[in-house]
Amino acid sequence: MHEPVKHRKPAERLLTVEAMRRVDAAAIAAGTPGLTLMRAAGAAVAECARTLAPDGGRILVLCGSGNNGGDGFVAACLLAEGGYRVDLRLLGEPAALKGDAALAAEAWAGPIGAAEAEVPPVDLIIDALFGAGLCRDLEGTAHALVEAVNRSGIPVVAVDVPSGIDGDSGAVRGRAIEATETVTFVALKPGHLLEPGRTHCGALHVAQIGTGEAALAAGLAEEVRALYRNAPGLWRLPRLTAGSHKYTRGHALVLSGPAHRTGAARLAARGALRVGAGLVTVASPTEALAENAAHLTAIMLRPCESADDLDDMLADERLNALLLGPGLGTGPATCDLVAVAAGAGRALVLDADALTSFRSEVRTLARHIRDGEARAVLTPHEGEFARLFSGTDAVTDGLSKTERTARAAEIAGAVVVLKGADTVIAAPNRRTAINDHGTPHLGTAGSGDVLGGIIAGLLAQGLEPFEAASAAVWLHGDAGLRFGPGLISEDLPELLPAVLRDLAGDA
Ligand SMILES: NC(=O)C1=CN([C@@H]2O[C@H](COP(=O)(O)OP(=O)(O)OC[C@H]3O[C@@H](n4cnc5c(N)ncnc54)[C@H](O)[C@@H]3O)[C@@H](O)[C@H]2O)[C@H](O)CC1
Numbered sequence: 280m281h282e283p284v285k286h287r288k289p290a291e292r293l294l295t296v297e298a299m300r301r302v303d304a305a306a307i308a309a310g311t312p313g314l315t316l317m318r319a320a321g322a323a324v325a326e327c328a329r330t331l332a333p334d335g336g337r338i339l340v341l342c343g344s345g346n347n348g349g350d351g352f353v354a355a356c357l358l359a360e361g362g363y364r365v366d367l368r369l370l371g372e373p374a375a376l377k378g379d380a381a382l383a384a385e386a387w388a389g390p391i392g393a394a395e396a397e398v399p400p401v402d403l404i405i406d407a408l409f410g411a412g413l414c415r416d417l418e419g420t421a422h423a424l425v426e427a428v429n430r431s432g433i434p435v436v437a438v439d440v441p442s443g444i445d446g447d448s449g450a451v452r453g454r455a456i457e458a459t460e461t462v463t464f465v466a467l468k469p470g471h472l473l474e475p476g477r478t479h480c481g482a483l484h485v486a487q488i489g490t491g492e493a494a495l496a497a498g499l500a501e502e503v504r505a506l507y508r509n510a511p512g513l514w515r516l517p518r519l520t521a522g523s524h525k526y527t528r529g530h531a532l533v534l535s536g537p538a539h540r541t542g543a544a545r546l547a548a549r550g551a552l553r554v555g556a557g558l559v560t561v562a563s564p565t566e567a568l569a570e571n572a573a574h575l576t577a578i579m580l581r582p583c584e585s586a587d588d589l590d591d592m593l594a595d596e597r598l599n600a601l602l603l604g605p606g607l608g609t610g611p612a613t614c615d616l617v618a619v620a621a622g623a624g625r626a627l628v629l630d631a632d633a634l635t636s637f638r639s640e641v642r643t644l645a646r647h648i649r650d651g652e653a654r655a656v657l658t659p660h661e662g663e664f665a666r667l668f669s670g671t672d673a674v675t676d677g678l679s680k681t682e683r684t685a686r687a688a689e690i691a692g693a694v695v696v697l698k699g700a701d702t703v704i705a706a707p708n709r710r711t712a713i714n715d716h717g718t719p720h721l722g723t724a725g726s727g728d729v730l731g732g733i734i735a736g737l738l739a740q741g742l743e744p745f746e747a748a749s750a751a752v753w754l755h756g757d758a759g760l761r762f763g764p765g766l767i768s769e770d771l772p773e774l775l776p777a778v779l780r781d782l783a784g785d786a
Pocket residue numbers: 299302303316317320343344345346347348349350408409410411412413414415416417418421438439440464465488490
């Protein structure tokens with residue numbers, strides 16, 4: 280059974296590799312020797328190793344020539360002292376060891392073997408080859424050794440980052456260790472949460488190594504954007520008061536597609552209502568009214584044949600959150616509807632067909648949003664993203680998913696939710712959250728429609744776009760985690776009451 284997340288923790292900031300280096304430097308400048316940090320890092324690795332290896336078991340420690348390797352040497356000393364049979368192998372020449380890593384190596388009394396592309400029969404492997412200093416694809420012996428480790432099926436504890444994973448993007452650089460557990464330091468890096476890095480990490484542990492809050496603040500001070508792990512500490516859901524009633528909880532309007540394509544809008548509308556919008560209306564072409572009416576009860580229905588009809592409807596200022604896209608159909612008519620919706624200056628969610636209709640015309644869409652001062656959230660999956668932002672620098676090769684999403688948000692002048700196993704939410708000011716709270720079972724028809732509705736429902740209740748989008752992605756993921764196999768999108772709105780109850784219970 281999915282355990283409800285205890286929240287009220289402050290938002291978890293992520294550190295880029297560069298920011299981590301600044302944290303290290305600030306701690307050392309404040310008087311903490313680098314070797315002290317390394318000893319604490321190595322001790323955290325050894326502690327994790329003890330939970331995976333049998334007492335007195337055989338442990339292979341693979342060290343690189345940098346400080347990641349230095350952490351490995353420290354862990355090897357502690358494990359050997361603790362009675363484990365440690366086989367330490369170095370990738371590269373001992374002369375290449377410098378600074379703190381060299382000092383850590385000097386403390387190792389055992390033999391230093393040469394790391395080759397083979398793995399002896401051991402109970403556990405510690406991967407201390409490469410960490411934050413990975414700067415190119417693995418090749419040669421390094422590549423072959425990582426392949427051998429992965430083929431061995433032996434449990435692996437990765438130091439800081441699985442070797443071969445880029446700490447900022449989560450990309451695999453040639454080949455990467457498939458770790459059982461990963462011990463990182465001070466804070467998670469984006470690569471620990473972005474795929475495929477997330478999957479390569481296995482269970483994640485963040486160890487504090489004595490850098491201190493002041494060093495963390497110093498490291499974060501120059502961050503070009505605030506990077507977070509999405510969790511309830513990052514946003515606050517609307518709270519009902521005794522005076523709350525349906526007119527104080529906003530009114531979401533969802534545009535429906537034509538007959539036989541109305542289900543997506545209904546899924547979205549149900550999500551908006553379940554997450555707490557006071558009123559939800561589906562605006563539907565006349566020919567689909569009966570089809571929609573047959574399925575709707577608490578959700579109201581209005582005819583809408585054209586952009587003019589929508590314009591007339593939006594004279595009602597109480598319609599404060601709009602969702603266009605699911606099942607709407609692509610083409611000029613949808614572009615006209617989006618232009619009117621954006622021009623009304625409301626909170627606006629654009630998904631699916633509303634995004635595809637502006638393929639490679641994102642600057643036109645951005646102009647509608649800007650001119651209408653709409654508080655917009657775009658929710659593309661990768662395909663819709665590529666089409667919408669084609670021709671812009673948001674789709675430049677080699678960029679991390681966080682960078683692509685932040686650039687897209689700046690270009691669109693809207694919050695962008697780039698959906699996937701690792702969903703990234705970014706605001707035009709580059710504030711970014713990575714969501715790893717979800718399940719592959721959410722990959723089912725209509726799941727994105729429900730997500731759009733949850734965002735619209737939270738916008739209707741007054742949440743700002745970045746918080747509404749981040750909260751909705753997390754709620755959507757939590758609902759999916761409660762159901763698992765057999766999940767279909769119709770289940771998702773009905774799971775929200777339990778999700779909301781558990782969150783409220785933790786207040
Ligand atoms: N506060 C902390 O987070 C601490 C982290 N520690 C550890 O330090 C490493 C980072 O150490 P660094 O020396 O900068 O780099 P690496 O050890 O990751 O890399 C070693 C070395 O390898 C070379 N290299 C890079 N890519 C390749 C490649 N594809 N093929 C071959 N060689 C490569 C490059 O020259 C690097 O310099 C961090 O991960 C933590 O584990 C501190 O120990 C404690 C504080």
